[in-house]
Amino acid sequence: MSQWIRACATDDVDEEDLIRFDHAGETYAIYHSPEGDFFATAGKCTHEDVHLCDGLVMGHLVECPKHNGQFDYRTGEAKRAPVCVNLRTYPIRVEAGAVFIEVP
Amino acid sequence: MKRDYSLLGPDGARAVETGLAAAEWYHTEVPRKVMKELMQRSDQPAIRDTVIWLGSMVVLAGIGIAFWPSFWTIPAWLAYGVLYGSASDSRWHECGHGTAFRTAWMNNAVYEIASFMIMRNSATWRWSHARHHTDTYIVGRDPEIAVMRPPAFFKLILNFFGVFDVAAALPRLAYNAVLGPTTEEKTFVPQSEWGKVARVARIHMAIYLATLALAIWLGSILPLMVIGLPRLYGAWHHVMTGLLQHGGLADNVIDHRLNSRTVYMNPISRFVYWNMNYHVEHHMFPMVPYHALPRLHDAIKHDLPAPNPSIAAGFAEMWPALRRQLRYEDYFLRRELPEGAKPYREDFHRAALGDLPETAIPAE
Ligand code: FES
Numbered sequence: 183m184s185q186w187i188r189a190c191a192t193d194d195v196d197e198e199d200l201i202r203f204d205h206a207g208e209t210y211a212i213y214h215s216p217e218g219d220f221f222a223t224a225g226k227c228t229h230e231d232v233h234l235c236d237g238l239v240m241g242h243l244v245e246c247p248k249h250n251g252q253f254d255y256r257t258g259e260a261k262r263a264p265v266c267v268n269l270r271t272y273p274i275r276v277e278a279g280a281v282f283i284e285v286p
Numbered sequence: 287m288k289r290d291y292s293l294l295g296p297d298g299a300r301a302v303e304t305g306l307a308a309a310e311w312y313h314t315e316v317p318r319k320v321m322k323e324l325m326q327r328s329d330q331p332a333i334r335d336t337v338i339w340l341g342s343m344v345v346l347a348g349i350g351i352a353f354w355p356s357f358w359t360i361p362a363w364l365a366y367g368v369l370y371g372s373a374s375d376s377r378w379h380e381c382g383h384g385t386a387f388r389t390a391w392m393n394n395a396v397y398e399i400a401s402f403m404i405m406r407n408s409a410t411w412r413w414s415h416a417r418h419h420t421d422t423y424i425v426g427r428d429p430e431i432a433v434m435r436p437p438a439f440f441k442l443i444l445n446f447f448g449v450f451d452v453a454a455a456l457p458r459l460a461y462n463a464v465l466g467p468t469t470e471e472k473t474f475v476p477q478s479e480w481g482k483v484a485r486v487a488r489i490h491m492a493i494y495l496a497t498l499a500l501a502i503w504l505g506s507i508l509p510l511m512v513i514g515l516p517r518l519y520g521a522w523h524h525v526m527t528g529l530l531q532h533g534g535l536a537d538n539v540i541d542h543r544l545n546s547r548t549v550y551m552n553p554i555s556r557f558v559y560w561n562m563n564y565h566v567e568h569h570m571f572p573m574v575p576y577h578a579l580p581r582l583h584d585a586i587k588h589d590l591p592a593p594n595p596s597i598a599a600g601f602a603e604m605w606p607a608l609r610r611q612l613r614y615e616d617y618f619l620r621r622e623l624p625e626g627a628k629p630y631r632e633d634f635h636r637a638a639l640g641d642l643p644e645t646a647i648p649a650e
Contacts, residue, residue: 199322230308230420238325238573240388247573249416250384262384264416266476 298426367520
């Protein structure tokens, strides 16, 4: 049963940046795009067990802090070696200044 | 303790068992705002440096060819050699990380050119270098350990002229061109890339064969002075700086302050080496592009061992330690941290290293 969870306030995440959000033993990443939209993905890289929250957001890409692999955080698509496996994405909703994420 | 550096051997398996492999490494605290600013990418510094790099190579090779075989071309060939056989190493490295330029195709183009010059398969080495960052100097895991213990001095010295590197690269090139990656390479290159390994090897091979054919046709080694041989006669600078990166320091630890070395260098060496003299900083934060490493150094140096003040000072520290490792394989240099720095994690490293060598090994 999936559920909507409040992840953060909209101003917790700078534009063109991301933060980590942990819930029920899982870790997620919440992104704020340069256009002002929000997105959510799994919090760890698919290459190795590394949190993406220390990485860099450039446009619609997030770069992993360990080996500079890149994903498009809107779709989760792996864009640059050494990542080959796509990142899981999660639906997001913005309401009254808060960001909600739908988790399984 | 005898070390087995094979990626398929018992040391590698033990590192996985004990949690040394793919472990969480120590990082100096840097505020997110500062780090974001340091990680910013830009094309401008790398475009400028690439124009100087390749432009100088064209001019120097032009002088070498125009006045060939005059004795007076030697300085031009020596400088050309360093730009070909050494600067290619740092370009390969930075563009492999994808941090040198902001624009992806520029990183990829310079990465391919530099990989060819340094005689590395661009499809294989991208992955081996990822492993080097995951498991830096973890025995049996890191495929890029430059100085194995006990150090093979004869090999190290000949490698200043690329002898062993090239002797290993050429048969590997032939193997890759015909059969794809070797069994060891298959441990770190994903299967989806195996075809690319063979394709790249075939392209490199074709360029070398064409150069060789031209040399035979002309009855002159001149074409090989431009392509191929500078990997030998110009290798010394990247070997010199490369040895300093980790030589004489700890292995099997998960704190880059224990296994990497930062050395202050002259501006020419820093241009050739693309600021990789800030090596602790690079390993701790591989997202920071080469041109921002001096600023990163300023931001975290309070937490790192003092850098060596010059290349000569780095060698003066490292060389005796390497000599000592001939007799005591477990010996390593342990540099003091400045006051106020976060201490090394003794508990974990003691478990990883067994008896700490300082107490176990008599002074010479
Ligand atoms: S862990 Fe993310 S790219 Fe390697």
